[in-house]
Amino acid sequence: MRAWMLERTGPPEVLRLVTVASPEPGPGQVAVEVEAIGINYAEVLSRRGLYGWAPRRPYVPGMEATGTIAALGEGVHGREIGERVVVGTQHGAYAERLVVPARRALPAIDGFSVEENAAFGVNFMTAWVALMEMARLRPTDRVGITAAAGGVGTAAVQIASAYGCRVVGMAGSDAKLHLIRELGAEAGVNYRRPDFERRLAEVAPDGALDVVLEVVGGDVYRACQALLANFGRIVVAGYAGLDYSLWNPLSWWRAWRGAPRMNVSDSAVASTGVLATHIGYLLPDEERLLSVWGALTAFATGHGLRPVVGSTFDFADLPAAHRLMESRDSVGKLVVRLEGARPASLSL
Template identity: 35%
Template sequence: MKALMCRAFGPISDLKLEDVADPAPGAGQVVIRVEAASINFPDALIVQGLYQFKPPLPFSPGAELAGTVHAVGEGVRHLKAGDRVIASTGHGGFAELCVADAARVAPLPAGMDFELGAAFVLTYGTSLHALQQIAKLQAGETLLVLGAAGGVGLAAIEIAKAMGARVIAAASTADKLALCKQLGADEVINYEEEDLRKRVDALTDGNGADVVYDPVGGRYSEVALRATAWRGRFLVVGFAAGEIPKLPLNLALLKERAILGVFWGDAVRRDPAQHLANMKQLAAWFAEGKVKPFISERVSLADAAHGIARMAARQVKGKVVVLPGI
């Protein structure tokens, strides 16, 4: 099979498309024929050795995918060859075939094609977990989303609206903000041209945002924390800007704010039943037309490394999908 391979941690440009042996499933695993996979920011980190965990070398990046079950390992009862599925694998998705733990594989939701399925699990799973289990976002509350035109940002907008919240989307360009409005944001802020804190204050009558969703880090995190309401919740989702901010803890004390970490991947491992419930909720919202991944680009396996590099440089909107068949 063909696969985009990482043979040493280093620059994204070192990734190469290679012919490698077809994988076989172990006990409790399946092999999936990949119809589509999507690029996520952790893909850029994992190949550079900068992510929370490091897969054994060599490996193929690609954390989420959709396809058909090709082979089933010992002990797997709920899946069979030919099943149309979605999966979150952590890595291995940028290949024609991918091994996945059966517990991390679910049926492709009704009415969803492979491309949408490949863009669904990680971003929507992360955002629902963050907003529902961690922040406990309530209907009528105000959510501020940083980096709102990225994959998890757009998912957060749609999910928050489905939960009955008001959404303020913050991003760096007019076209990104237009996309946020298209997907349901109530208000938008260009934080490259406007004072983020003053605009949040103006949009909330001086109260601040009840919840901040921050997948970006960098220089806007402290500003957003200062724009959080009394007993507001600040979600630490990721650091797409490349800088891990050092937040003054007195800002938490002054308004009894909570700074909360979000590590969806480990949450899935620790509580698979909650993950399953979340995916059922998301599938129901998809069927109702409340959530739908925004796919901005489709690329081949040969072009996937370039897509990862552009993701790392924050040059993409929504999701970029990799199609092994083109």
């Protein structure tokens, strides 16, 4: 089968399309024939060597895909060949086929297209865990979402808005603010404008936020933290602004300075909290994940929420999806389709 391999860190061109043996399911596992892959910013960070949860190279990246069950491992009962599923995994999804524990092959969502099923899992789970499990959102909360036009961001804006919250979406360009408002936010602010902090304070309902889902870091994190109301919670789920190079000591300082942190004394004065989450580390806790998945899918389907698929790519063009994501010009989720992929070239 064909798969994209990461052997060394660097720009998107370091990803190599190779042929490898098709994996067969072991006991308790299923093999999934992949139809579409969801691209995540974490995979861009892994490719650059900046992601702590990445396995040792060389490996096939890719954390989520949708497709059909193609083979059952020993001891797998109650599952069927041909069943449509979505899967989350640490790596291995940039391939025509992958193997996962049977319990982690979740039923694809009825009524979603193949692209939407590829786009849903990681983004909506991250937004849901941050907002509902960590921040314990209430419908009366005023909610700030950063990178709000991206994959996780568009999920979070929809979830918080559907829950009844007043939402302020933040993004890195004016062009993205329209989408954020269309998804339910009452205001949008561009954090790359010099008057960002003042504008954020102006549009936040009564000048404050109760909950923030923060994935950018640096000045964006600090501005959001400064606006937290009493009992406010900021949930850190990413650091997209991380700018770090192993060989540049100045970048070490920049990365350290931009990293989200808190001062407990200051938090005591305002009664605020900083929380952090990473759904990857929850993967082994299958019971919890399944219960969270059940609550999330019931909420999403009940409120008619759908992932925003911003762009789709052929499998053979997968590095172009990385390029678009790191350009900051992407909106919503980037999805790679297996169907219609051009004949494989074995390296870029």
